[in-house]
Amino acid sequence: MSPDQHLGILSILPAALAIVLAFVTRNTVFSLAVACFVGVLTLGQGLMGFPTLLKETLGTTSFSWILLLELFIGTVIAFFQRTGAIQNFTLWVERRALTRVRVQLIAWVMGMFVFFSDYFSPLFVGSTMRGLTDRYRVSREKLAYIADSTSAPVSVLVPITGWAVFISGLLIGMGPIDNAAQAMGVFLRAIPFNLYAWISVLTVGLVILGVIPLFGPMRRAERRAKEEGKVLRDGAEPLVGEELTEIPAYPGARTSLFLNFFAPVLIVIGVAVGTFIVLNSAKTMEAFLAAAVFLGVVMRLQGIPFDDIMKTAISGMKGVMPAIIILALAYSLNQLSKDMGTANYIVEASRNWLTPSLLPAITFLIAALVAFSTGSSWGTFAIVMPLAVPLAFNFSADTLTPLVYATVAAVAGGGVFGDHCSPLSDTSVLASTGAASDHIDHIKTQIPFALAVAVLSFFVYLMMGATF
Template identity: 60%
Template sequence: MGFLSILPPFIAVALAFLTRNTILSLAVACIIGVFLNGGGLLGFPDLLKEALGNEDFAWIFLLELFIGILIAFFQRTGAIESVASIAERRQLSKRKVEISAWFMGMFVFFSDSFSPVFVGTTMRKITDRVRISREKLAYICDSTSAPMAVIVPFTGWAVFIAGLLMGMGPIHGEVEAMAVFTKSIPFNFYAIFSILLVGLIAMGWIKDFGPMRKAEERAEKEGKVIRDGSSPLVSKELTNIQPYYEDRILSVWVNFLLPVIVIISIAMGSYFFMGTTKTMEAFLAAIVVLGIAMRLQGIPTSDIMDTAINGIKGIMPAVMILIFAYTINTLSEQMGTAEYLIGATEAWLSPSLLPALTFILAALISFSTGSSWGTYGIMIPIAVPVAFGFADGDITTLVLATIAAVAGGGVFGDHCSPLSDTTILASTGAAVDHIDHVRTQIPYCLLVGLIGLIIYVALGFYL
């Protein structure tokens, strides 16, 4: 549909920043898109059925519900309070807390879905006490999850990208594809520099700037970790849950570390032994384990069930955004958004500009659809064969840089997009207004993206 195909996602983003109401903005954009696509008002339910009636949405929907329940259990047992009190006894400074969150985000590299929620939920009470804004916490969570997942050669991201590379040029099997992906990692400038920037800011070597600076000044001077009038992506049903026992502290080992060990063990074990990360199953197992532990510690079954229901209620704002984000994504597929962007730029492709243009195009597609993996599925089959053509079928630096540019560009657009599921999860973990998170993170993403683009341009002319 040409230029019209990019209107729905950009209307959604523009309205979200103007109104600061993400759900309303996405709903309006979806309805406008249905009319542009010729479906009329009656086409909207059909679009919802197509977008949501699939395994991908069912997976992220159930994962969100399980995350809400687990967070509620953590709060009802006092696990989060216990972790925060341990940190308080150690008298961690604001800088040390930020560095701890940075290291934690890098450590939980195996799942971009688990990492932002785990880091945000674990560190939120601690960052609140040392007056770190929720926007800053969400940024740390977001910029250490997907960037780490895409540069570690044994994650689901690595397997997915390597799978797309098989059959291209001299890449015939899984071993060769993974070896090529691993060689491309040093050229993924956006992901590497994103992680480094978080560390430099956490250590105070680079000062906060833009909207993030204002958010940090508000938290420091006024003690307001979220903006007045904001709508945190986790509702009060979840954030206001109090520990069941007010007069005693339950074991942090049983109520926090045990469920976390269950999640990590199942997620990483399933990856190494089955070749796929069973994140949703890991969260479900942790819920069962913690639910049993709560009952054994004297918490009534009725209270455990009420806590689970409150967890589901509390996570619904994030679920609503995910529903409309998936709907926008499906609408973009129907209208040919990616095809239009590719067609508008393919005439410019040349060996010297290929990595840079690939990075920009991947970022635009990811920004418009909110999906890094969807971007990889579109861009790798197009850009990598072109790179092999320029390289006469050899695995050259141009080919490696192009693969890395697609990988990094997908994360770049994902970080800037309110439609991204990982960005939504970061807002959920930090319990911050979703648009406040995106608005404060974008200047940092643009800085890193610009640095990466300049290097790709210089590298292209060098090649």
């Protein structure tokens, strides 16, 4: 099948099946596996198509990168727990006269602070704040929502992230954009038009402060947590192994909050941001490897036996395996969607009736549908940006106008919506992992808020389009 072809409405069958089954069965692994199996049968690849899909998809550099990143993050979090760093951080924060609202606001600010990686942010916020939020009876679903909605939405607004480089790179060669500097300039001018990202981050703060009232499944989850003290519903399956949530601090170890917590965090931030500035590519995986090695050496110097350090590292890796399995199947489904032309079908179905006034709103809607169906924001950017932005330039006579900036922002915002709402998304999986929340419970409680923000963004784009 050529890159611009699709299987018609059958091309959306696997993604739709995965999403429906995930909500019905509450088992993401089963849902993704069934969707992949049905997809390969639809493509006519037979029974052996499923293992072949896994082999070809998972034997790639991109999946190896996320696999190693997850393993190193799991190791760092396990080291945090074995040294008592998270407990010490919790005690340090508690001395600041906290309330239930203030604890959530700290998580919100932390999510915005760790802007350089949408992979690290939800894991860091969830794992470091979980003890505090549990103590103040904040539901795990609420913590996952805070972590999720301050990761990708913030990353897409900051010009010194991998997201910015990727999006601006896609713009080179479109209209009058001839080089990377001009493309980054367009990205910067598009930031104010990225309505979904701005409103999404702001909404989290307003929800925490009670300005926006809780509703739907989130309201029930918070009522359960406050009134019954249950941060998880009965029967929930947290998306993290017990190996990572039940690691006790090493008895008698003389640990330091700075060396065992703040220094590794600074290493991660320093390496990621530093490599971005020097190499134009944030080496996030290498940053976590460096932090893990640093922590291992510090732990040994603090008297923790080498065998115990290695056992802790293995426990950390085991703890992130539930997330890795889901990510593996999600990557496979994403590849299957590409093979079946899922995005091509969605775009083709709506491309012929676009007008300048409708372009930003419809572009946002298409990007949101593609990202939600595939669970991939970057894949959505790569597919929708080359289709929508040239249309904007065509309407604006190949000049840089607010229509172009709004269209670029609409693609970015739509991609983020799908990325942090789809049960197939890696960012959503990592938010559930960091908060140790049931994954489908996280998705069900977050979607009403994200959908409300998306609807508001869509109508604002419609009103904005009337001025173009």
